[in-house]
Amino acid sequence: MNKILVLWLCSTSIFCCLKVSAQTVIKVDEVAQHVGDSVKITTKIYGGRYFGQSPGTPTLLNAGAEYPKSPLTLYISAAVRSKFASAPEEMYKGKDVVIIGKVILFKNKPEIVIYGVGQILMGK
Numbered sequence: 311m312n313k314i315l316v317l318w319l320c321s322t323s324i325f326c327c328l329k330v331s332a333q334t335v336i337k338v339d340e341v342a343q344h345v346g347d348s349v350k351i352t353t354k355i356y357g358g359r360y361f362g363q364s365p366g367t368p369t370l371l372n373a374g375a376e377y378p379k380s381p382l383t384l385y386i387s388a389a390v391r392s393k394f395a396s397a398p399e400e401m402y403k404g405k406d407v408v409i410i411g412k413v414i415l416f417k418n419k420p421e422i423v424i425y426g427v428g429q430i431l432m433g434k
Contacts, residue, residue, distance in 0.1 A: 333348045333349055333350040333410060334347050334348065334349050334350070335349070335350045335351075336349050336350070336351055337351070337353075338351050338353040338373055338374035338381050338382055339374065339381055341374075341381055341382045341413055341420040342381065342420050344413050344420075345413050345414065345415055345420065346412070346413065346414075347412065347413055348410075348411065348412045349409075349410070349411065349412075349413055349422075350408060350409070350410050351373070351382070351408070351409045352406065352407070352408050352409075352433055353373045353374045353382070353406070353407065353409065354373070354374070354404070354405065354406050354407070355371050355372065355373055355384075355402040355403055355404070355405055355407055356372045356373070356374070356375055356376045356377070356380060356403070356404075357371075357372050357376060357377065357399065357403055358370055358371035358372060358384075358398065358399030358402070358403065359377075359399060360391070360397060360399050365388060366387075366388055367388055368385055368386060368387055368388065368391075369385075369386040369388075369391050369397075369398050369399055370383050370384065370385060370386075371383065371384040371386070371398060371399060371402060373407075373409065381420065382409075382413075382420050382421065382422065383416070383419060383420070383421045383422075384409065384421070384422055384424055384430070385416070385421055385422070385423045385424065386398055386424045387423075387424075390424055390425060390426065390427075393426070393427050394427055398430070402430065405432060405433070406432075406433030407430050407431060407432060407433050408430075408431040408432075408433055409422060409429065409430055409431075410428075410429050410431070411423065411424065411425075411429050
């Protein structure tokens with residue numbers, strides 16, 4: 311009986327992990343149709359802005375086009391920014407990247423909050 315319970319728990323936890331980590335692969339221009347979804351997007355970063363050295367000031371990156379026409383904004387908090395090897399707005403500018411995260415709306419515009427360095431990967 312204990313073996314059956316252990317097997318059931320293992321299979322349930324594997325299924326839950328697979329479900330949580332699944333992402334929908336989309337084009338950056340389709341991001342508005344995927345609000346609430348966990349996605350994987352390959353796109354270019356066209357620029358960004360760091361809002362200063364005050365505690366809590368974010369960094370915003372424009373994905374897919376120049377601001378204000380970018381279809382997606384990446385939000386990086388000051389705490390997460392400190393984990394990057396260099397300034398994200400400089401490091402990724404003009405680079406192709408793969409972005410992994412959940413799409414939300416902020417002021418009716420698609421956004422992905424970056425919680426860790428591993429959510430933005432250099433593309434090919």
